[in-house]
Amino acid sequence: MRLRLRHVAGLAALAVGLAACTGSSGSSGSSSASGSGSSGGTFTAINEFGTIHPGAPKNPFNSSGNYYPSYDEMQLCWLAYSASNPNACFPGLAKSWTSSDGGRVLTVHLQPGAKWSDGAPVTANDVKVSLAIAFTQGTAQPANLGSVKVVNSSTVQLIQSPGANDNTFASDVLQLPVVPAKVYGHLLPADIWSLIATSQYGGSSKAKTAAAKKASGTLVALGKKIAAYAPSQDLSAGPYVLSSLNPGEAVLTKNKYFYAASRVHPSQVVLRAYSGNSQIWNYLISGQLDAAPYTAMPTNILHKVLSVKGNKELVSRTFVAASLGFNEHDYPYNLRSVRQALAYLINRQAVQKVAEPVSGSPSKYTTGMIDSVVHDYLSSGQMSKLNTYSYSPSKATHLLEGAGFKKVNGQWMLPNGKPWTITVQTVNGFSDWIEASKVISSELTTFGIPTTAKISPDYASYLTELANGKYAVGFWLDALGPNLYTTYQRLYGTNDGYVVQGGKLTHQGPNAPAAAEQGNWEDTPTTYQVPGVGAVNPGELTFKLSQVPVAQQRAIVAKLAQATDYELPVIQLWNYLNVQFVNTSRWTDFPSGNEGLLNNQPGLWISMGYVHKR
Amino acid sequence: MATAETGVQAASPGTGEAAVRVRDLTVVYATARGELPAVAHVDLDLPAGQITGIVGESGSGKSTLALALLNAVQRPGRILSGSVQVAGVGDVVTLGRRALRQARGGKIGYVFQASQSSLNPLKTVGKQLLDLGRSHDVADLRQLIREAKGLAEEMGLDPVRALGSYQHQLSGGMRQRVGIIFALVLNAHVLVLDEPTTALDMLSQALVLGIVRRVHRERGLTTVIITHDIGVVAELADRLAVMYAGRIVEEGRTEEVLASPLHPYTAGLIAAIPRIVGDPNRSRPLSGRPPDLTTVPPRGCPFRERCPVAMDVCEVEDPALVEVPGGRRVACHARGRGVAVR
């Protein structure tokens, strides 16, 4: 139920740093219908964070803070969510950017008219302070940011950390939030940048390593202080500024100092809070929402929502798939033929129809990527080699019998003669997983493998027990993207024993002491022998995806897809669809068909000139 | 009797004037078997200035009769027929609602038995007195309180404490005296006491009865005492009416009735009284149990089952209450045939 939404919906907008966006294609979507139509009126949408807590600080570094990305919180650019062209990006406070020194230096030119809601201009120093704060929050380090240089008041240079060679550097840093220096600057010590430099030491000097550790600790402590800091008022460089809020809704009014204020039509935005999907259903059915984000719902609710005057559905893809994962440390799931047989036995159409009827589509392939990305990256010849594991009990029987399994009195026996039963583990509150597990249990039981669904009380204990190897078969989200390294890391990453330490890949078996947070619960072989492809080392290939230039990723992805499809470390069940709703009776001109924009919040649509009064 | 001297009746011997005149009063209770009479065709005069005792076992209808004097029979009962003429009020049976309410408490005072809590437990006596005054449109409430205090003092209560107390702070005897204050503070001239001494200890009983006698005399009241205790009547009452199964079976001057009961039931009651002087074994309890509403025989004398002198006529005919010489009345077919109970 409620967790599910939180779970997947966020990818529409929350993303802080995925994929690359180099300057060239930066100004793509801003051409939409210029300033016609009158302004004014209220635009009602959903606060994608869910709940609103009036007591929380108006601070983007607080995870429950009262700030609303794309409305009153701005970043330098907004990711366009393109799998085939990870360079696509919508400009935010940065009008344009160029990279030099092999992508190691990024020169950013701010929007000439960018101003805070008190009329003061947004300066390069604001960016520098914001990025310094990002170090205290631990968000700048993974982006491989090294230092920041103010060129002039509207130009700033971002430099990668020494030794790093990150192909997604630009997108990662450009998506960090930009806050006013005059509000947050006083929270930072004067020597913040030398502290940051000290903390980044990666050499072998013991003294310097100790100093780096100490500096990191200081940064984290600063981060806590900054996260809890409550500015007295909202100072926004975005199209709107927060005017009032209560636990049910936040009211934002137009920021007349916004650099593209002339393109912004609604004079007020109301963001409704929600605590469960059914609340969004109710809002939609009562026709109150002008835009609603991804919301899981059953078919009957969909029909009812669409029957309301003006309500329209906007569907785009998400980069998330739900899968059934195996712990290959557990017999008989270490047998490829068993995993393949199970893939033949699970009718993915039926599972999706029950579990995620509206915002899902059954997965055709199990490649570790969502199906549409498979189309982007694999040639039709390569795709034809993929096994789709269409529902086929006879193929399953064949595979099982080949592996020494026997069916006795309607029940399948392991080769050792013991009866084979399966427990599928899911999580309390994740109703799509639970429903899917029931369908799967029913299908497998009918086939002669008594299967029961077991539910963990909460996600935290599910993940802990999963990492500790307590479950043989359980649910898993994979194909997270569009960054392909992230995508394959879900299969051949920490949960498969692959850990990157000091820029080097290491592998740990399931019995090794678990990595800091995740154990190796997949336990796939380190080398696959894939027919037609040959030996594949999935962990190494995955790591390579983060290192090689984007152009070279294609070949690696093809290998990984083939290997995954053949070996089935998981069985991909369905891809989530980003089903959004808009109401066209008050506002028109929504960015339908623009996948990049649909994956961003309506605040960006509005500031890019979409959304006109009817 | 322990106390033979009953000097009270000398105060107003044989007064003809009745303060309350009950005529053909029938009170019925609705039961599963239809409406059954608890008081049947009662005629009774309460002479002004005298104390009348009404005696009977439980279920005899005496309490119902007492309530009927105020037209206050509680559901499922109701007055079926008859009249209750009260001097200065009129027939309470036909009185309008408001006039009836004014008569209650204002003209006719009613004192509950001591075991019952006749006071609102959540209010002090004084506040309830004020409620009483307001209900009866007393203009000068201070005067009312003064009078109540006077009455309290008269009855040996600390007036300030008594009026400032809640019910649970009062002893049984004190409660009873407070009850009398409520009955008399508005200068009612008819006082109805329902079992005024039941459940009191001996000292309190004597005290309360003494007070009743005194206020009766001082205020020139017409008083009715409902009791099952013949001793109380013997001590206090000028006249005595004996009730059985909703009927008055014998009535007359107290000392005469006690000295020479005409009805076998009266005789039985008297014989059942244990004596302090003499052999306690000589007291003979009445045999059998008194009838309740549903067991009163529809025909004949209701007492015949327990009657030592029952005759054939008793089976078929309910004896009427007839006057016998000496100003007494009795309802018995065997009257005058000498009730040899002694």
Added chain:
Amino acid sequence: MVAVDPLVPEARPRLPRTGFWSGAGRVVLRKPSRIFGLAVIVFFALMAIVGPFLYPKNLPIDPNAIYAPPSLAHPLGTDFEGTDVLALIVTGARYVLYSAAVAAVVTVVVGTGVGLLAGYYRGIRDSALMRVTDLFLTVPGFPLLIVLSTIWNFGAAPAMGLVLGLTGWGGLARAVRSQTLSLRERGFLEAARGLGLSTPHIVIKQILPNVAPYVAMNLLLSVTGAIYAEVGLFFLGVVPFKANNWGVMLNLAVFSGGAITSQNALIYLLSPLVAILLLTLGIVLFLDAMDELFNPRLREG
């Protein structure tokens, strides 16, 4: 004055204990509502015992008949995966009644035990027991259950019953204690002790039978309480479920089926609701008979 009163009627004879069951039968049969109540209880009890044997362990699903309207094949329609709702109701009864029965038994055993001991011993032990009772009465039960669910996965029926029983005995303990105290005030205990009876004998043989009727009625009342609580927990979805039951159905109907928002899943929502209400109605109606059976005063009315 006269000391002995010859006119006070003799005390009512005690009701004879013989023929309790025939008496009980008569009391139940007196009103049609009580017969109905008893019938409903028996009906659901049978459903709980026999129900799961009537259907396969994994109920068949049908992805082509999701939220199907009622028909001959599916008298109450189907759920989100095309499973027969009637089958869900029938098989779900066992969990609901089993855990409610466990809860009622635990409530009664703990509540009666604590109440009897507190009332019997009085003094410091009484105060101590009553403070504990007050604690259980004061701490709001439902939030406590939710908080408990974070460390204790009490989704299985016996565990659920145990939790509900252990958190819900306060009211009964207090009532049994006051009953025991009133027995004490009537000189009951002194008399028994005067006869040289041992403490366990007095408590079990003398006091317990006197509070038994009250306890018996509470047994039924705590069944309804437990049903509400467990269904509520599953409805909120804080406790992972082990077996199909009515509360889970409510949860799925509302939060995944949108039964509140659209009519399609309405019957899926109403079926468990009606089952719950019907069962509790049956218990309430039957309680009326128990009330009369154990409170002879009411019998005259």
Added chain:
Amino acid sequence: MSGLARRLASRIVVAVVMIWIVASFTFFLVRAIPGNPVQAEYETLVSQGVNPAQARAETQVIYGFLPHQPLATQYGHYLWQLLHLNLGKSISYTGTPVSHIVLSAAPYTVILVLSGIVASFAIGVIAGVLAAVRRSTRLGDVLSVSGSLLHGVPQFVMALLLAYLFTTEWAIFPFGAPYDASIPVGFSPAFIGSLVSHAILPVAAYALSSYGGWLLTMKSSVVSVLGDDFVLAAELRGIRPITRLRYIGRNAILPLFTILALSIGFMFGGSVFIEDIFDYPGLGQLLLQSINRRDYPLMSGAFLLITVAVIVANILADLLYGVIDPRVRKG
């Protein structure tokens, strides 16, 4: 009144001990919880599209709010902070003090529960008196039956029904917020009207689900008081009917105050359902959210505050009883 003061003092001592026990219970409970909240937060971030390294870094900031000292030290610290009304810092609200969060949610629950109790108590008591006085008429029957029926309906069922009827079938009432945020907060008619219209449904759910209980209890209490001698005595003294009704009412309502205390606890418990179903942002919803997010400091804070609210309400109900019943006052 010294009796009352003594009574109050002893109640407060008992209450403090109770709060200490409940606080200790939640303290140790939270530390016994299985599963790693940091891991869950990390997974959530990752599935929302945050890249793994970044997610790990972010969760480390959150993890910083979890305590590391030995248990006894933590416990001592916790109690000491509790004395200063400091309930620790929230995980899901990154470091915002728990006391701040729960105290800003508390008014909404208190508004709902109090209005619910007042409404159901007033209506239930009046209907109970009517049902008792007119118990042989049709009106009495209708009232009694309505009481029995409603009494049997659990709170969450009532809330579901109301939500279905009045937010979907006939969308008459607004929902999902405590008031219209575009109206400035203050004592303006618009604001109060908005507050009331948003609270009507949850309050109605509270009121309807407890109305039956009050009605039935009041009815039987009135019936029993009607049989009391002082009622007849008042009639025989010619006391005005309105005064008599006051006598009856005040006496009959007394036993309800002992139930009131229990009922308050029940109502606060029910806030979990009602606020969840109507999306009303009070303590109940906060408790559920904190459990779903495994934000343990917030969870224990919300639970503790609910318990304290019930304890305080109990004391108030008890004192009220003392004020109304003179027998308790002196005794």
